[in-house]
Amino acid sequence: MAKISYVNGSYVHHAEAAVHIEDRGYQFSDGIYEYVAFYNRKMVDADLHFKRLERSLKELQITMPVSIAALSIIIRELIERNGREDGGIYIQITRGVAKRDHAFPKNTKPALVVTISASKLPSAELISKGMKVITQPDTRWARRDIKSISLLGNIMAKQAATEVQAREAWLVDGVNVMEGSASNAYIVTKSGEVVTHPATHAILGGITRDVVLKLARANKIHVSERVFNTVEMVDAAEAFMTSTSANVLPVVMIDNRRIGSGKPGPITLQLQELYAKHITEQTGKQF
Numbered sequence: 001m002a003k004i005s006y007v008n009g010s011y012v013h014h015a016e017a018a019v020h021i022e023d024r025g026y027q028f029s030d031g032i033y034e035y036v037a038f039y040n041r042k043m044v045d046a047d048l049h050f051k052r053l054e055r056s057l058k059e060l061q062i063t064m065p066v067s068i069a070a071l072s073i074i075i076r077e078l079i080e081r082n083g084r085e086d087g088g089i090y091i092q093i094t095r096g097v098a099k100r101d102h103a104f105p106k107n108t109k110p111a112l113v114v115t116i117s118a119s120k121l122p123s124a125e126l127i128s129k130g131m132k133v134i135t136q137p138d139t140r141w142a143r144r145d146i147k148s149i150s151l152l153g154n155i156m157a158k159q160a161a162t163e164v165q166a167r168e169a170w171l172v173d174g175v176n177v178m179e180g181s182a183s184n185a186y187i188v189t190k191s192g193e194v195v196t197h198p199a200t201h202a203i204l205g206g207i208t209r210d211v212v213l214k215l216a217r218a219n220k221i222h223v224s225e226r227v228f229n230t231v232e233m234v235d236a237a238e239a240f241m242t243s244t245s246a247n248v249l250p251v252v253m254i255d256n257r258r259i260g261s262g263k264p265g266p267i268t269l270q271l272q273e274l275y276a277k278h279i280t281e282q283t284g285k286q287f
């Protein structure tokens with residue numbers, strides 16, 4: 001089945017999907033995105049993703065090109081046309097086409113692109129063994145809460161990780177651990193407390209993060225949304241990351257230092273199971 005994508009009102013063959021060279025997304029990274037998982041053709045936490053999408057647009061003064069109801073129909077149609085049961089939906093909205101100038105005209109027509117891809121879920125082996133992370137300096141701008149397509153800091157850090165066969169780079173600002181290049185970062189202290197950076201302007205408030213913290217609290221796991229540093233990180237009993245594409249993934253090695261026992265810890269595994277159940281409830285997908 002040929003891959004079909006959505007571009008500004010049309011469903012087109014993916015190979016022919018294109019935007020104008022003066023789209024401000026192309027020239028300035030002037031735009032935002034969302035990535036939503038789906039299983040059995042049903043989206044996971046669509047409402048939360050759409051809410052974040054609207055917030056990102058508002059922060060950058062970009063108008064929503066279609067209603068959320070219309071966007072949901074486009075997504076459903078695209079899943080059908082691509083014949084995929086499980087996968088990811090990439091939604092990108094840029095400010096649109098304008099003559100190149102840093103300041104933006106008020107009347108550009110925002111561009112909407114939606115693509116569907118195969119699920120990027122890590123292998124069962126990685127999920128059960130846990131993964132390797134490296135730390136990298138956080139070189140990003142100060143509004144990391146906006147899911148902007150401007151991702152140079154993220155991609156350079158992820159590339160550094162990939163080159164040493166690590167799955168993710170944890171971004172460190174001074175001595176503080178902020179988040180991963182495309183995920184949120186957590187430690188579990190020796191007293192069993194889950195610690196993660198608070199959802200300020202300094203990190204992206206992950207949807208998976210929101211759900212996992214809620215599930216943790218509902219299951220009487222102690223949670224502390226506070227800044228933690230690299231000393232606490234290497235001294236932790238457990239570590240893990242969360243994202244839409246990886247769900248809850250144990251971290252067992254950071255910068256070649258073993259975390260805790262070097263195996264996925266009990267609290268991480270409990271949260272992994274709770275989150276899998278959360279997806280099953282919404283979509284029927286069994287893990």
Ligand code: PDD
Binds near residue numbers: 035179204207243
């Ligand atoms: N990345 N932090 C950053 C910097 C991210 O890019 C992401 C998501 C997250 C986790 O957010 P969520 O749980 O809502 O996926 C945190 C997505 C998957 C991406 O870049 O494709």
